[in-house]
Amino acid sequence: MKSLVLDWFRRRFSDPNAITLFLLLVFGFLAIYLLGNVMAPLLVALVLAYLLEWPVQKLANLKMSRTLATVVVMLLFIGLCLMIMVFLLPTLWTQTSNLVKELPNMLDHVRSFVLELPDRYPSLVQPEQVKTLVDESQKTLITWAQTALGFTVGSLGNVVAILIYLILVPLLMFFLLKDKQSLVGGLQRFMPRNRKLAQQVWHEMNVQIVNYIRGKVLEIIVVGVASYITFAIFGLRYSVLLGLAVGLSVLIPYIGAVVVTIPVALVAAVQWGLDSTFIYLMVAYGVIQALDGNVLVPILFSEAVNLHPIFIILAVLFFGGIWGFWGVFFAIPLATLVKAVLNAWPIPEPEESGAGEAA
Template identity: 50%
Template sequence: MITLLSSWYKERFSDPQAVTLLLILLGVFFVLYFAAGILAPLIVALVLAFLLDWPVTQMERIGINRPTGASVVLFMFVGLMLMIVLGIVPSVWRQGGALVTELPNMLDKGLMFTNDLAVKYPEYISTDQINELIGELKALANTEHLLDFVKQLIGYSASVLALMVYSILVPLMVFFFLKDKATLLSGSKRFFPSNRQLAGKVWAEMNQQIFNYIRGKVIELFVVGIATYIFFVLMDLQYAALLGVLTGLSVLIPFLGATLVTLPIMLVAFFQWGISPEFGYLMLGYGVIQALDGNLLVPLLFSDAVDLHPVIIIAAVLVFGGLWGVWGVFFAIPLASLVKAVLNAWPQRELVA
């Protein structure tokens, strides 16, 4: 056993650069795992600076100095975010509150429908079972309980202090990250070992993939969300803005997101129209949008960014989502790609028998 472990260690860790790469990865992991909450504004600013660096670099290539380019890009980005927040969030918030208030009435309607089924098909389900189940659901869906749950879900992250930190410090840090990119990168190199060529090779491989993935996800979110919202408005579906936003956000969770958001869409449509042609048309159109997203938009956006088996993607969503919540879910595929790149680049020494 000792010989086997010794051989494995020599094969995997005989290269000093491999050890350096491992130490860098472990250091970043422990910092994110134990200090993610404290460093959240810094992490958000780094992600935004990473995304906004491309247009700043393009402006620099055409002769615009970096501070001016960073100011213009950041100003446009903040303006776009303000338009989204002021134009969409109030409507989504109102529709979300209305949906929470309407849930008890929806459950009453569902109770009547299931009671009718029990009368027609008593051999499959009894009225007592349905009443007991609906009673428990109504208790869980009580408005006060839902509001308490929402408050717990939001927690302190929506406090005025946290919002002030994010709204002031994050744009400020993004500006300095963009403006002083070369200086900051040069200064940070002294905190890493000198034999980091392997780590640089892995980062060079991942850099463009991560950018392509994040850019593609943002485009997919907006395209799917807007297309779904327009379709729901044309169908005159209630809570169209709320459900459209949820559908757009669902693309952040590969494979599982569409499944999770389909249930509320189906329930709202059912309680609005019942089993009717409108219900069928809505679900058919929604299915077409999901099919176009999965078979046309995703291959077009991510053909060069994602080369992972679906099982690995789902496992990555579960693992990294459990570690870092929403951010872990959003970056699950880039992190899985990083793990794959490290395994592919890891040096191996051929052992002589």
């Protein structure tokens, strides 16, 4: 057994480029895993810098200095963020507050509906089943409420940290965009010489990450706006809040769409009951989800969707469990990274055991 393992290791790691790639991957994963909280502002700045690299590069191609192009793009980006905060945050705050106040009444409506099921459908639903369902749901809601309360209290204690992030992230973005070439060149000085495979994987992943971040932001905007317009046409309450929730749900492939359907259906059911308006709204909502999954996602992520849905869900669960939000956000690029490494890894040709005997 020992000789078998040593033979496998010798054959797979005989190439110095493969050893370099392996060590860089291990170092990168450990650094993010152990220093993820400390590196959070840098990760946010990197994501936003990737997003803004395209307009900066376009302005630079128009004979504008990269420093001036970075200043122009940063000012436009900050101005857009301030406009969103001024016009969108008050509405979101009002709708969130009203939803929290109305949530107990909404849950009472749902509870009453569920308790009436044995009387309406005695042959299908038993009272014991309903009682078990209600008890388990109440326990789950209490757990969620306690978690949300703890998160809120913890967040209040991080106000200073959030303010620091609001200063650090734009500064990091500015220098990452302005000094991109010098920073990349400086990092290459510390890289090992045998880095052919690492460079191959990096070039492939760099394109993937740029396209993924840009496409994901565009997907959030398109799905969120389409959902808001649909909800507003039907007159659904909390349309801005629910539209934003549907837009953000695309950050978690497959799972997010299932989870966000619950509040949409709950608000619609309490507002209209299970009548025709409720059915029409849910059909329209289902059409949006279907168009997102079958039209928008293949267009925006033509490379990433080559991954099987099972691998994407496993990537979300695995990387999300390790790195939290950033693991979920980058689940598809990380899964693509694994695929790129497997494709680039040198596969030794099988040894011809009989060649020596034949000679």
